[in-house]
Amino acid sequence: MKAPHLDKLIVLLTVGIVISFASCKKDNSEPSHSESALQGTTFWECELLKVNPDTTMHFYLITLSLDGKQLTGEVVVRDSAEQEPGSITGVIEQDSVIFTADFGNNALDFTFRGVVVDDADRHILEGSVKSVLPQAGGSNGQNIVVNSSLDFRCPDVFPDNPSVFRKVSSSEHPNDSAVIFIHGMTGDLTHWNKVIEQLTANFKKRHDVYVYQYNWKDSIMKNGRILLDSIQAAGLTNPIIVAHSMGGLVARAYIAKGGPIATLVALGTPHLGSPLATLTKLLCFINFPGPKDMAPESVCIKSLLASANDAQNRNRYVVFAGQMKGSFKIVNHRLKWVWAEDYYDIMDKVGFDAFVLFKSPPNDGLVPLSSGLFEGYSVKERKSVLEWVDHKNLRNPVVSTEVMDYINAL
Secondary structure, eight states, X not given: OOOOOTTXXXXXXXXXXXXXXXOOOSSSOOOOHHHHHTOSOXXXXXXXXXXXXXXXXXXXXXXXXXXXXXXXXXXXXXXXXXXXXXEEEEEEETTEEEEXXXXXXXXXXXXXXXXXXXXXXXXXXXXXXXXXXXXXXXXXXXXXXXXXXXXXXXXXXXXXXXXXXXXXXXXXXXXXXXXEEXXXXXXXXXXXXXXXXXXXXXXXXHOOEEEEEOOTTSOHHHHHHHHHHXXXXXXOOSOEEEEETHHHHHHHHHHHTTOOOSEEEEXXXXXXXXXXXXXXXXXXXXXXXXXHTXXXXXXXXXXXXXOHXXXXXXXXXXXXXXXOOEEEEEETTEEXXXXXXXXXXXXXXXXXXXXGGGTOOSBSSSSBXXXXXXXXXXXXXXXXXXXXXXXXXXXXXXXXXXXXXXXXXX
């Protein structure tokens, strides 16, 4: 299966629908199927394809609340790198779900009409969209399927991670063979729980195991300095570091500041940066110093690439990179984008779609493949691309079995 070439224009309308309502019945009649299926908080995504010419247009995020049969809510449209807010009004009529998004701008407004349909072990919303967007259906509407999904809204407030350097298990060879696990952006030390559970008895016999938690909102260089201080305070010499995403840059910042290593195993690390780090209006969690450090032209990335200590230690770097894939297929007589795997993280899907703004290089959802592989620079080992593995799941031992096997063999 080959990744789609997006030099033709593609419309991927990603809709996240958050629906919460309280049942309010004036009689003892049973709720409709749509009412029953939409109880609680549910999340959805859908794609709207403009066939000729293909083009990426808009990503919609929608919040719906049901009071009786009346729908109200909010909507945000991701228009290129900008976000525009709007309002939602609608109703459930018998079994039909009907709502209109109003932005005060006819070019962005749309109306959805559909029903909830059972599909295996999940629900989907199936219906049509009417919009004045070119060839997006117009007055006749275009059939779409809204798939259930995970919540990918950014929280309003991200907590600050306290710095934690913690020993998880002890071995027969303390200090000189420690393995340190470092999480990525928006993560914390619990992100390694599944991996640590899968470490073999032989691994734990050979290595002391540590986890390092840092405040990913802070600058990468600052977090590298704290890691250096922590390793020195613990009396460790030449540790092995296993790092995911931003954590690999934190490890390289530690090395640039003079920290020794035996091996750095980097999983999906943006060694050359990621252009998504420039989209602060599209990806709200990017708008902090640490994430901004991952922009390709940032002072941080340039400093690491120019660092003599970093260059001298690249013969100890082992890099893993994943690549999300999918294709357009005919599904129920409709042309639909289908992901190669059903385990892809929703934020990675949003990132994959956003890469169209940068001519869609092969990527894992958040990091270009070339950056994850540290192309253009010599490293100890550049592992084969983990095709069909997205960014988040590079640290999932069930999905990325190659990574887990490599770690246990250290």
